[in-house]
Amino acid sequence: MPANLTPQYLEAEKRYKQAVTPSDKVSALEEMLAVIPKHKGTEKLQADLKSRLSKCRAELQKPQGPGGKRSSLDIVEREGAGQVVLLGAPNSGKSSLLARLTHATPEIADYPYTTRVPLPGMMPFENIQIQLVDLPPVSHESWEPRLSSIIRNADAALLLADLSSPEMLEQLETAQAVLEKSRIQLFSQDPAKPIEGAISKKTKTMLVGTKSDLDPEHEALDILKELYGDRVPVFFFSNLTGENLSEIKARIYQMLDIVRIYSKPPGKKADFNDPFVLKKGSTVLEAAAHIHKDFAERLKFAKIWGSERFEGQMVHRDHVLEEGDVVEFHL
Ligand SMILES: Nc1nc2c(ncn2[C@@H]2O[C@H](COP(=O)(O)OP(=O)(O)O)[C@@H](O)[C@H]2O)c(=O)[nH]1
Numbered sequence: 001m002p003a004n005l006t007p008q009y010l011e012a013e014k015r016y017k018q019a020v021t022p023s024d025k026v027s028a029l030e031e032m033l034a035v036i037p038k039h040k041g042t043e044k045l046q047a048d049l050k051s052r053l054s055k056c057r058a059e060l061q062k063p064q065g066p067g068g069k070r071s072s073l074d075i076v077e078r079e080g081a082g083q084v085v086l087l088g089a090p091n092s093g094k095s096s097l098l099a100r101l102t103h104a105t106p107e108i109a110d111y112p113y114t115t116r117v118p119l120p121g122m123m124p125f126e127n128i129q130i131q132l133v134d135l136p137p138v139s140h141e142s143w144e145p146r147l148s149s150i151i152r153n154a155d156a157a158l159l160l161a162d163l164s165s166p167e168m169l170e171q172l173e174t175a176q177a178v179l180e181k182s183r184i185q186l187f188s189q190d191p192a193k194p195i196e197g198a199i200s201k202k203t204k205t206m207l208v209g210t211k212s213d214l215d216p217e218h219e220a221l222d223i224l225k226e227l228y229g230d231r232v233p234v235f236f237f238s239n240l241t242g243e244n245l246s247e248i249k250a251r252i253y254q255m256l257d258i259v260r261i262y263s264k265p266p267g268k269k270a271d272f273n274d275p276f277v278l279k280k281g282s283t284v285l286e287a288a289a290h291i292h293k294d295f296a297e298r299l300k301f302a303k304i305w306g307s308e309r310f311e312g313q314m315v316h317r318d319h320v321l322e323e324g325d326v327v328e329f330h331l
């Protein structure tokens, strides 16, 4: 055991040892990994932490019990091509957005704190579905630490800012402060101000001004851009008028950093309704493995159609695929 582990690490390790639920374990392990001194002497320990972390994450993903239903609220079963959480102050318009983009039917009201449990919905985007998760408001009064594991587990977040509220900026700072207590950072709050404690998770985030119909001159929006635009993408929409609603879907897709690939059997056409979704930067080999483990082992070469330069050209297994590529695997 290397002797130079920091008090912060030991603190997180203590939390890990006391953790009961998989999500508490994941959060403690993530912190241990984030703060562990990175050098040769800790390499084995780092590897060990990583393997424990992936086991705990797998545990989290596993349905519990015969019905596949989860008893706890601290995980939202992943569905579709990606999972994006909706964050914001009470009344910022989270539930309205979920209702507009998905088939979910959240309660929408102009009194705060209507959403008490995480509510997922599937958003159709072209030929795929993306999961949005409406969460209780991020405020000191309503935030429960266990909700943090849902954010940790998500691929990205939208932080909603009510452009019509005089408290917009205060609410944004509060949301960030609340999450930083759970060691989650959406984007840096104030580069000049150091964060207390360690951040163990940085969540990819877009800041979204809501109710733009109530900010017709874009005054509040300009303030958002001015104050945050250098640290996070800033966008806006209105549920009432529908302004930018279709654009926001495209931006959510872009945030996920994924590509859609189509596989085709030799001599046949690709099915463009049924893409494989892969992380951006994935190779031909990874795509093959995604389809079937056996496929990757037996793969000899592939042919690609699509991204401009390729018209049925033979490519190597480590060739990086691009959005929309059609791949023919040869075994
Ligand atoms: N004018 C206007 N009002 C909106 C818009 N989106 C939501 N609201 C209203 O704002 C209130 C809070 O919305 P809700 O979606 O419940 O917010 P949540 O608490 O963040 O889930 C409701 O009265 C909505 O009707 C919008 O785009 N324009």
Ligand SMILES: [Mg+2]
Residues within 6 Å of the ligand: 094, 095, 096, 106, 107, 108, 114, 115
């Ligand atoms: Mg709500």
